[in-house]
Amino acid sequence: MNCDDIDRQMEAMLxxxxxxxxxxxxxxxxxxxxxxxxxxxxxxxxRSLLQKTTTSAPSEALESRVMxxxxxxxxxxxxxxxxxxxxxxxPSQAKPVFAVLLIAMMIAALTGAFILGRVTAKxxxxxxxxxxxxxxxxxxxxxxxxxxxxxxxxGLRRQITAVHSAxxxxxxxxxxxxxxxxxESFSSISKAGATYSTTTALPGFxxxxxxxxxxxxxDEKQ
Amino acid sequence: VSKQSDETALMEMAARGxxxxxxxxxxxxxxxxxxxxxxxxxxESVAEDVTQEAFLVLIEHPEQYRSERGSVLTFLCAIxxxxxxHLFRRRGYEVEMGFDDxxxxxxxxESEQDPLTxxxxxxxxxxxxxxxxxxxxxxxxxxxxREFQELxxxxxxxxxxxxxxxxxxxxxxxxxSLARRLAPYLNSGRKVRHELR
Numbered sequence: 001m002n003c004d005d006i007d008r009q010m011e012a013m014l015x016x017x018x019x020x021x022x023x024x025x026x027x028x029x030x031x032x033x034x035x036x037x038x039x040x041x042x043x044x045x046x047r048s049l050l051q052k053t054t055t056s057a058p059s060e061a062l063e064s065r066v067m068x069x070x071x072x073x074x075x076x077x078x079x080x081x082x083x084x085x086x087x088x089x090x091p092s093q094a095k096p097v098f099a100v101l102l103i104a105m106m107i108a109a110l111t112g113a114f115i116l117g118r119v120t121a122k123x124x125x126x127x128x129x130x131x132x133x134x135x136x137x138x139x140x141x142x143x144x145x146x147x148x149x150x151x152x153x154x155g156l157r158r159q160i161t162a163v164h165s166a167x168x169x170x171x172x173x174x175x176x177x178x179x180x181x182x183x184e185s186f187s188s189i190s191k192a193g194a195t196y197s198t199t200t201a202l203p204g205f206x207x208x209x210x211x212x213x214x215x216x217x218x219d220e221k222q
Numbered sequence: 223v224s225k226q227s228d229e230t231a232l233m234e235m236a237a238r239g240x241x242x243x244x245x246x247x248x249x250x251x252x253x254x255x256x257x258x259x260x261x262x263x264x265x266e267s268v269a270e271d272v273t274q275e276a277f278l279v280l281i282e283h284p285e286q287y288r289s290e291r292g293s294v295l296t297f298l299c300a301i302x303x304x305x306x307x308h309l310f311r312r313r314g315y316e317v318e319m320g321f322d323d324x325x326x327x328x329x330x331x332e333s334e335q336d337p338l339t340x341x342x343x344x345x346x347x348x349x350x351x352x353x354x355x356x357x358x359x360x361x362x363x364x365x366x367x368r369e370f371q372e373l374x375x376x377x378x379x380x381x382x383x384x385x386x387x388x389x390x391x392x393x394x395x396x397x398x399s400l401a402r403r404l405a406p407y408l409n410s411g412r413k414v415r416h417e418l419r
Contacts, residue, residue: 053347058256066277074239
């Protein structure tokens with residue numbers, strides 16, 4: 001190891017970044033090389049000089065500022081956590097999407113409630129009793145497996161019995177049960193109050209070929 | 223390893239809002255971060271602002287600290303360095319050249335020393351501070367982090383975002399400059415040391 005090698009490694013030895021073997025080699029060199037010994041002394045002297053200087057401590061005001069910031073931060077975290085516990089769980093990018101979904105759900109719920117209210121409450125009880133028809137001699141509707149009165153009330157039952165029975169034929173019992181369509185057909189009747197299609201036929205019956213049903217209101221003349 | 227796990231535990235407690243854990247962290251590192259900032263900037267009030275900013279990051283974004291990347295001191299020094307160099311860029315070298323005359327002290331217990339020793343120590347400290355202030359910012363931070371903060375080469379490299387080899391070169395050049403600037407004190411080193419005793 002020559003003087004250039006020692007010169008390169010001397011600072012690393014000063015900084016404690018050399019292994020023991022390398023340190024031993026350098027110390028051996030220093031013991032017989034006055035030039036390197038002088039440089040080593042200078043390095044140590046510089047460190048000693050630097051370490052004689054100290055800085056004053058930071059002011060106490062700094063500590064109180066930092067601690068106040070800490071308390072402020074954690075106080076605000078607590079209050080935010082109480083008020084916005086759900087939204088705080090969401091990532092910030094998802095919050096607008098969450099808000100839109102929430103509004104959409106509220107609108108859907110209100111619309112559903114409005115439609116349900118119109119379907120179930122509005123004109124059914126208001127429909128006057130239908131005049132008995134001469135053609136309705138055969139009370140086939142009353143033989144339906146579903147009791148309309150049980151579902152929608154007596155007003156509608158009277159209306160259904162006014163349908164021309166000649167326009168319908170009975171369908172086999174195995175396909176009779178269509179309760180959801182029954183409600184659909186009743187709503188159509190109550191709103192339109194007139195001709196309706198096969199999809200609105202009473203369960204247990206289907207329109208005869210080419211025929212259409214006509215609902216006869218109480219104040220209408222056949 | 224135990225020191226690092228201790229630091230990590232303190233950091234976790236502080237992140238959960240434990241004021242005593244955070245206070246412990248401040249008392250461990252507040253002075254050292256301030257010392258680094260002051261030796262870089264040489265103005266007390268600005269050094270305090272930089273120290274405060276470093277701790278604010280610790281308060282507001284504790285998740286940014288990763289124990290596997292280094293110690294809390296390294297993390298704080300890296301934040302402080304960011305602010306220091308921001309000031310350098312914003313103000314040129316205006317901050318760099320200012321020195322408070324009454325800040326550097328030779329020994330903490332100077333009240334027990336005789337006036338001549340205090341005077342010599344103050345003069346020496348002012349000279350050393352001036353010599354450090356004349357270094358380039360990159361050399362200055364290398365020498366401050368090594369000599370005063372006692373960080374290893376690897377830690378300095380992490381703080382300064384540089385390679386270890388680059389850190390060694392900066393340190394070498396900084397020491398050469400300081401040795402030239404402070405040659406009178408080094409050449410009469412034994413004499414100075416005797417006078418200070």
